[in-house]
Amino acid sequence: MRSFCGERKIIEDLAEGRKTLWELLASYHWSLRDFIRTVNRLYEEGVIGSDGKYIYLRRPYARKGTFGSARCPRCLGRAVLPTGYGRLKRKFERLLTGRPKPVIRFFQGYMRPGDVLARIALMHSYDDVEDRSIILVGDDDLVSLALALTQLPRRITVLDVDERLGEFIERVSKQEGLEVEFIVHDVRDPLPAELRKKFDVFVTDPLETVSGLKAFLARAACALKPYGSAGYFGLTTLEASFGKWLWLQRFLAQMNLAITDAIREHSSYPTKDYGIGFPYEEEILKRLKFKYDLPPNVDWYKSTFFRVVAVGRVKPPVCSKRIRLRVHDSDDVTWPGGERTVF
Amino acid sequence: MRSFCGERKIIEDLAEGRKTLWELLASYHWSLRDFIRTVNRLYEEGVIGSDGKYIYLRRPYARKGTFGSARCPRCLGRAVLPTGYGRLKRKFERLLTGRPKPVIRFFQGYMRPGDVLARIALMHSYDDVEDRSIILVGDDDLVSLALALTQLPRRITVLDVDERLGEFIERVSKQEGLEVEFIVHDVRDPLPAELRKKFDVFVTDPLETVSGLKAFLARAACALKPYGSAGYFGLTTLEASFGKWLWLQRFLAQMNLAITDAIREHSSYPTKDYGIGFPYEEEILKRLKFKYDLPPNVDWYKSTFFRVVAVGRVKPPVCSKRIRLRVHDSDDVTWPGGERTVF
Numbered sequence: 001m002r003s004f005c006g007e008r009k010i011i012e013d014l015a016e017g018r019k020t021l022w023e024l025l026a027s028y029h030w031s032l033r034d035f036i037r038t039v040n041r042l043y044e045e046g047v048i049g050s051d052g053k054y055i056y057l058r059r060p061y062a063r064k065g066t067f068g069s070a071r072c073p074r075c076l077g078r079a080v081l082p083t084g085y086g087r088l089k090r091k092f093e094r095l096l097t098g099r100p101k102p103v104i105r106f107f108q109g110y111m112r113p114g115d116v117l118a119r120i121a122l123m124h125s126y127d128d129v130e131d132r133s134i135i136l137v138g139d140d141d142l143v144s145l146a147l148a149l150t151q152l153p154r155r156i157t158v159l160d161v162d163e164r165l166g167e168f169i170e171r172v173s174k175q176e177g178l179e180v181e182f183i184v185h186d187v188r189d190p191l192p193a194e195l196r197k198k199f200d201v202f203v204t205d206p207l208e209t210v211s212g213l214k215a216f217l218a219r220a221a222c223a224l225k226p227y228g229s230a231g232y233f234g235l236t237t238l239e240a241s242f243g244k245w246l247w248l249q250r251f252l253a254q255m256n257l258a259i260t261d262a263i264r265e266h267s268s269y270p271t272k273d274y275g276i277g278f279p280y281e282e283e284i285l286k287r288l289k290f291k292y293d294l295p296p297n298v299d300w301y302k303s304t305f306f307r308v309v310a311v312g313r314v315k316p317p318v319c320s321k322r323i324r325l326r327v328h329d330s331d332d333v334t335w336p337g338g339e340r341t342v343f
Numbered sequence: 344m345r346s347f348c349g350e351r352k353i354i355e356d357l358a359e360g361r362k363t364l365w366e367l368l369a370s371y372h373w374s375l376r377d378f379i380r381t382v383n384r385l386y387e388e389g390v391i392g393s394d395g396k397y398i399y400l401r402r403p404y405a406r407k408g409t410f411g412s413a414r415c416p417r418c419l420g421r422a423v424l425p426t427g428y429g430r431l432k433r434k435f436e437r438l439l440t441g442r443p444k445p446v447i448r449f450f451q452g453y454m455r456p457g458d459v460l461a462r463i464a465l466m467h468s469y470d471d472v473e474d475r476s477i478i479l480v481g482d483d484d485l486v487s488l489a490l491a492l493t494q495l496p497r498r499i500t501v502l503d504v505d506e507r508l509g510e511f512i513e514r515v516s517k518q519e520g521l522e523v524e525f526i527v528h529d530v531r532d533p534l535p536a537e538l539r540k541k542f543d544v545f546v547t548d549p550l551e552t553v554s555g556l557k558a559f560l561a562r563a564a565c566a567l568k569p570y571g572s573a574g575y576f577g578l579t580t581l582e583a584s585f586g587k588w589l590w591l592q593r594f595l596a597q598m599n600l601a602i603t604d605a606i607r608e609h610s611s612y613p614t615k616d617y618g619i620g621f622p623y624e625e626e627i628l629k630r631l632k633f634k635y636d637l638p639p640n641v642d643w644y645k646s647t648f649f650r651v652v653a654v655g656r657v658k659p660p661v662c663s664k665r666i667r668l669r670v671h672d673s674d675d676v677t678w679p680g681g682e683r684t685v686f
Binding site: 005006008009029064065066067068069070071072073074075077078079080081082083084085087088120121122124125126127129130131150151152228237242243245246249250252253256257258259260261262263264304309311312 | 352409411412413415418421425464468469470473474571603654
């Protein structure tokens with residue numbers, strides 16, 4: 001069995017100098033639960049210490065050799081970048097100022113605007129934007145508005161349970177002359193019949209419990225045309241164990257969706273800008289074996305961005321049935337072992 | 344059904360100015376067969392023309408909006424880059440000068456040295472290098488020597504059918520005081536019993552027929568320890584259809600290997616530097632509907648780099664059986680529809 005996940009990575013990071021908990025977490029590649037376990041263990045063994053703000057090494061650490069690795073400083077690991085987007089970005093950011101604040105009840109939390117544009121750039125590089133019909137299953141990131149600003153898609157449809165989001169999108173669209181269709185829809189419910197097999201592309205950011213992944217991705221898959229249509233979604237290692245990733249890989253394969261890209265740390269979430277706090281941070285701090293009280297100084301919550309492509313017919317397993325959503329499962333760091341069903 | 348693959352991408356590329364066939368191909372995201380089909384169709388419809396060296400648009404093309412996308416100019420889309428590797432890279436390049444030339448019989452063709460280091464950087468970022476036991480199933484890229492130069496791995500074992508490669512690796516290792524173990528092994532044969540379940544990490548570049556992928560990846564998986572061990576391999580869209588990608592996704596899931604990264608265009612192959620020609624280029628030119636004779640001016644053959652992680656026990660389906668290798672199958676551009684078995 002493998003040694004504690006990422007122990008050496010944490011030590012190597014600290015060998016460069018003291019770091020905040022959030023800086024360590026931002027470059028950590030395993031789950032939140034593993035992170036807490038590893039940090040606690042290193043603390044109890046006297047390898048690391050903390051003054052409540054910084055974490056530091058308590059013993060000298062000699063690296064073997066000089067070889068190391070780092071995210072690309074230019075694209076931060078996002079590989080494909082937008083071009084010709086200066087005005088668009090300024091406009092998008094201006095439109096976002098009145099956006100609804102994330103609501104914990106809907107598991108919301110939006111990503112950075114620059115990351116939204118990087119998502120659209122990846123989509124563009126695969127010819128999945130211009131003249132395409134695009135459905136967003138959940139859209140508190142407001143990818144729909146950024147897409148509309150490019151003036152490239154043929155149709156943009158947003159499904160979201162949050163009516164505040166609908167009002168915002170409709171108001172902004174009207175004001176700016178953008179065409180975005182909004183439909184209030186609860187992902188637990190089947191996709192409206194008139195939306196099935198109608199779209200070239202889906203974009204979604206699922207709730208990361210098994211039932212959440214199933215609901216969001218099955219609904220999104222129901223919307224796809226067969227043969228070469230594509231889907232994009234985010235997934236974290238923080239909340240979802242690799243067991244869940246493996247389950248998802250099988251689930252996608254059953255639907256005839258082949259993974260073509262999985263880009264680590266593609267999207268980051270500015271939890272400190274939400275102005276509502278963030279439910280995890282407190283839960284993380286509670287589980288530490290040492291006192292720590294610095295609020296996040298970097299974006300530590302990041303997700304891998306996946307692209308899938310339809311090979312032949314798309315075969316969603318549950319097009320017409322209601323799906324029960326569990327908002328926690330045994331992989332969750334915050335309520336480990338606990339499960340809770342919504343409604 | 345989707346329109347011709349990448350047609351708009353080719354037109355958009357050409358809207359920036361004339362390009363060589365190889366430049367168009369280098370940024371193309373579908374198969375070689377689709378590329379040839381699309382280029383031929385655009386030529387026959389009078390959309391593009393060629394003077395034998397360059398391809399150009401024959402009609403003006405007005406882009407909608409200004410939004411576009413491009414690979415990150417710094418990392419070329421490789422996301423994670425090596426650090427502290429200046430001396431190592433110079434040494435690696437010096438060692439490579441005497442490397443054996445690729446042999447078509449063994450489907451060889453090595454990647455750029457910088458791409459080898461970028462592979463190792465990704466591995467390093469996941470803590471899959473230092474103190475790890477690493478097996479290379481096939482290694483004409485000589486990743487083994489670059490790994491040895493980092494002085495980080497605990498054990499490096501190379502399996503390859505090409506004895507010339509063994510002689511080269513053994514000679515260089517002796518000369519430089521590096522520890523690399525070489526075993527002559529034909530991937531059609533079962534993995535030697537003493538190597539099974541002994542490694543933390545595998546690296547391989549499979550032959551991209553179904554039997555090739557099966558043989559290389561099953562042998563590599565046989566070598567892995569359970570729980571958290573990892574594998575790395577390259578795969579192209581040029582030679583393998585997304586149907587094959589989907590098959591592979593299922594095959595990996597059956598073995599309990601979860602895909603954690605799929606990085607497009609991570610590795611590029613300097614076919615023009617091999618000094619042997621390259622079997623595809625002639626086959627591509629033969630299939631064009633117009634005269635074209637410029638040799639490659641850019642590296643057009645690129646692959647996606649995958650990382651997989653073992654979830655629980657690794658379950659390779661064919662540990663003890665011989666696997667027949669087919670070197671062509673219906674996805675191949677060069678011999679479409681044809682199949683040929685080796686021996």
